[in-house]
Amino acid sequence: MKKYLNLQDIRNDIDNGILNCVDLVNGYIANIKESDNLNIFLEVFEDSALRKAKEVDEKIKQGTAGKLAGMVISIKDNICYKGHKVTASSKILEGFESLYSSTVVDKILKEDGIIIGRTNCDEFAMGSSNENSFYGNVKNPLDEDLTPGGSSGGAASSVAANLCLLALGSDTGGSIRQPASFTGTIGLKPTYGMVSRHGLIAYASSFDQIGPIANSIEDINLILNVISGKDEYDSTLSKFSEYDYLELVNDVPRMKIAFLDCYLNHSGINPEVKAKTEEVIASLKSMGHKVEMVDFDLLDQLVPTYYVITTAEASSNLARYDGIHFGYRSKNAFDLESTYLKSRSEGFGPEVKRRIMLGTYVLSAGYYDAYFTKAQKVRRLVRKRTKEILKEYDFIISPTTPHPAFELGSQNQDPIKMYLEDIFTVQANLAGNPAISLPIGKTKAGLPFGIQLMADDFKEKSLLDFSHNLINNFALKKA
C-alpha cells in the first residue's frame, strides 16, 4: 500500500475506485505486523476497525459518510474506547476494559473515523522517552537505537511509520510535541478547555489536553473540528471551545512574531537546532513578517513549577488505583491496608511512584504553602507574562526540543535531566495556550526536529493557517 500523507489523497483514491476502507485498514494492519519489533501498538483493534471500515465503505457508496470517512486513527493507551482494553501502559490496569468511550472517540466514530488500535506510551503519560512503559519501550521508526520521545511516543511513531493516518495523544508538559519533534511529524496541543478530557485517564487535570499528531495541517485542522467543543461530561471546557473551521487559508497576513532570547541561547541547545531556528526566523522576516526578540525571565522556573503542580495533581488522581474496584490486586495482600499498599507498590512503576511521592510531599501539612501554593503563584506569573507577550505578538517561535531524538537508555538515570527535556514545551501547559510542533528541522545526520509555534488561547485557526503556510514554504524551498 502506498503511503498516504493526508485524508484528501485517500478520499481521491476511494473516489477513483482504486481504494476502499477495508483494504486501507488491512494495509495498515499489515504494516503494523511488519514493524512489530518497534513496539508501537499495545493492541490492534482488528475486529472493530474492520467492521467500521465495512460500514464506512457502505456509507460512502450511499453518500452518507461523515467528515472523517477514510481516516484511520490510533489512540494513545490512556484514551478510553468502550469494550476495548486501556491500561495507561501500566501494570496496575493490565486487562482493564473500558465501560464507556471518551468523548473524543465518540465524536470520531460519529464522523466515521476508524480507530485501529491503542499505542504504547510512558506509564500514566509520565515520561519523555517512552521508556517508562510497563510493556517495554518504543523504538523510533527513523532509527531503532533512538527514543521516539514521550509520553506519546507510540502515537507519534504510529504516524511516522505509516501505521495509520493520524494519532491522538495527550500533552501535559510536551507529550505530543516532543515526540512529534523526534519523529518528523506535526503535533498540536490545543488550548486548555478546547477538547473534552472525558475518558482520558487523568495525570494532571489542570494541564492534560488531548491532541492530534499527523503528517498534514489539513488533517490536524479537520480532526480539531471534530473533537473540539462543549461536552456535558467536562465542566472545564470553554465557551470558545467550538472549532468551526474546515478550510485553511493559503495567504496569511503579515504577522508579529516573538522569539525568546533565553530559549534560543539556552546552554543545552544543540547548535544545529539553534542555527535552523535562526534560519526560520530570517526567512520569516524575508517573507515580510515582523520577528522580534523578547525577554522572558521565568525560564528557570518553568520546569520546577510544572513538577510541583503536576506531581501534586497526579498523587491525587492516582489515589483511585487501590486494588479494590478494578485493576491489579496483589496476591500478597492479607488485609485491607496491605491490599492498598501491595497492590499500588507492585502495580505502579518507579517513575510513577517517584512522582506520587513528590506530589504527596508537596501537598502534606507544613509543606503545602512552601511548595504547592508557591508553584501556583509562579504559574500565575508565567501565564500573565505569556499572555502579555501574546497580546503584542501573534506567535512565539522556538525550537520544540533542545535537540533531536536521543539514544535509548542515555537519559533515564537522572530524573532531572529527563525532566529538562520539556524545557521549551511546558510553558504552553502552564499558561494553557495552544502550541504546535512543525517538522521543518533536520540535522546533517538526517534526524528531524521540530520548530514550535505558540499562540494565544483559542487562536488555533490562525496558528494552523500560519503553520500550513510555513510548512509549504519550507517544502517549496527544499524542492
Add this chain to the structure above:
Amino acid sequence: MGVDKSTVDRIAHLAKLEFSDSEKEGILKDMNKMLDFVEQLNEVDTEGVEPLIYMVQEEGDLREDVVKLEISQEEALKNAPDKDTDFIKVPKVLKK
C-alpha cells in the same frame, strides 16, 4: 528543607506505597534532588500574587442534575479483581 528517612516513611504511608530499604535509599536521593531543583521557585517574588487554580476563567456552565443509570451492576463488577455475583470482594477488614 531536606528530606530524611522518617519523612520518606511518613509520605509513603500517606501515599499508600511501600518500599524496600534499598528502594528507600533511591527515593530519598531522588526526592532531595527534586526538592533542590524546585528551590528555584524561591527566586521569584510572589508577594501579593494569587495562586492560579482554575485554568478556565469563565463562569461555570452548569447543567441540570439528572439521575441517569450509566453503568449497570454487572458492568461495574466486570473489572473487579475479586467478586461474587453481586459484590466486589475484599480481604477481611476486622481482625477476630
